[in-house]
Amino acid sequence: MSDSTQKVINSLKKRHRKEKVFRAAGATAIGFGFLLVFLLITDIITKATPAFKQNWIAIEVDFQPDLLGIDGLDLTRLPKGDYRTVLRSAIFEMMPEVSGRRDKRSLFGLISSSAEFEIRNHLVANPADLGKKVTVWVKVDDDVDSYLKDDVVVGEPGIRISEKQATWIKKWVDSELIESRWNSEFFSLGDSREPESAGVKGALTGTFYTMLVTLVLSFPLGVAAALYLEEFAPKNRWTDFIEVNINNLAAVPSIVFGLLGLAVIINIFGLPRSTPLVGGIVLTLMTLPTIIIASRASIKAVPPSIREAAMGLGASRMQVAFSHVLPLAMPGIITGTIIGMAQALGETAPLLMIGMVAFIVDVPGGITDPATVMPVQIYLWADSPERAFVAKTSAAILVLLGFLLIMNSFAAFMRKKFEKRW
């Protein structure tokens, strides 16, 4: 046995040990990562659960025309009635033992302030109920809702319900007037300052429109730029200069794009503030470098033999680029696009400058309506003083994660479809 073989044999144990240690370290790192993700998701889900349920209360409402202050015959006046008075008298009738101004006020406070609009909507939808006494379900106030969900005792720290209010609530629960329902309104309403009527539809629609504008602008532009730079552009100082700039752009902090959006898109072009159109354009600026860099890399990865074969058969450079290189590079381009879009989905900083961090109740109907996006909604709720918004915030995070998941699976599906082997 030669000397060097002996050396190899001697070091074998050591080298094996090194590999084992490295493997163990890798596995630990992955395990640790999984643990953190698991903890995060469980925390969000436990915090979010209460937001998906909402307690409702049945109230016997007497739709007296004179109480409403409307003429029984004129149905167009229906939405303008004094529903607050009607609601008050309905609640006080339900609890005749409550007297005194202070007590009455705290009793009325147990019902959501959206209740008067709910009974109005009921009457407008069923005008035949005018003059009748009917049962209408309305939401309870967010404090009551939290109290019922958390299963706690009055007087303990953590409760904004007085002992008196607790006895009234108990009476309602005992007589089965209160019902906990699936909170479908969370998905069908826009933002609200009352946690019980706040929903994500406005922000979700805004996110959808903003992402749509971003995709429609950045994908064709990015791919075209990458294709030109890789396949057609001459290699000279100019293209080098452009390349360096694109790489630098990818590292620019996103707020800078927001400032640019404010100065150029809003102030010079006069596009309307706070709209998905402007938001989409700003986010396009942000995602373009990512898409261009990823697309160029994947175009470069297409083997030259394919280009040469196509050219050998008489294809023009244009045909080579579009019919041969681009389809083969597509999976990589889609991956780059999805990374860029996912970044854009989580951005709030550039949107701050162009007025998309705002309280907007109405669900946007197009790309020129004022809108906000999911991350902004999460931020605004996290910043609201009402306790019930804590659950709403976590629920909104889940919805955002869901949106991301759908977007990514769509991309994965597209990638599979375009994948070709050579």
Added chain:
Amino acid sequence: MKKLLVALSMCAVSANVMAAGRDAINVVGSSTVFPFSTVVAERFGKSTDFKTPKIESTGTGGGMKLFCAGTGVNTPDMSNASRRMKKTEFEMCQKNGVTSITEVLVGYDGIVISNSKEASQMSVTRKELYLALAKEVPAKDGSESLIPNPYKTWKDVSPALPANKIEVLGPPPTSGTRDAFVELVMESGCNSFGWIKAMKKKDKNKYKAICHSVREDQAYIETGENDNLIVQKLSSNPKALGIFGFSFLDQNSDKLQGSKVDGKEPTFEAIADGSYPVSRPLYFYVKNAHVGQVPGIKEFLDEFTSNASMGDEGYLTDKGLIPLNKDKREKVRADVLALKPLQL
């Protein structure tokens, strides 16, 4: 290239046309007034046929900048402010053609210094707060010189206070709450030293540097604009104090308690009658030129200043607003509905 330019300008023109038809009120400004303004906006949107106003939280100064940029549908109609409009801002407005502005005094907001209920209630004076939080304080020997803040615990500041480490969570300099805190607490604490007070007339810049600088070691921790975060941190650390608006204390009264300042507890009543020393007025400003151009402004003002919202038992008080007294409220309402232009 020419085609691109044409397309871009077409875009801009069509967008201008769209913007000309703006049908919702735009409000910008203070994050302190934001919670109140949004509640009114939401009720206004639900109870009338007008669209719900759009409200941005840009901070008082940022809001004024946008508001005073000019008239026209691309500029906001109203701006919220957690202090009165400054003379310089008023002049900027005038210069840019925003000549007629209506001022609306909404109510008051108290700034509270509070801690977790697990700890005992603090009772501090404004002078003690100044000594605990300023970057430089007068030397202990009584001479007219400044030394870097030496105080480590509250007991060092005053023997009557507990021996806890000074640890205050508060807003950053960009916040209106910080402005008000500095003005109402630090300055007043500063003024309790005669020789510093005398400096105000002689050397205003130096006076400001002494009285407005908050210490930068770990005793004062800037916690961002997110007041909820301060609330969470306070409940996990009973020894820390936090500085924020009264509405947050009101919403979390089960977990937190307000410290007495100059012997006064921060209660709803004490802030309303002005006996609690750290309270500030909340305003919003309306561009009169937009009344009639953007639908609903008059009706929105009517709703905002009504008894049902700003009154003693209005829905804004449920959100923590300290209302004006009845006479003042009626005067504000009359002036606002008549769109009386602001004079500064």
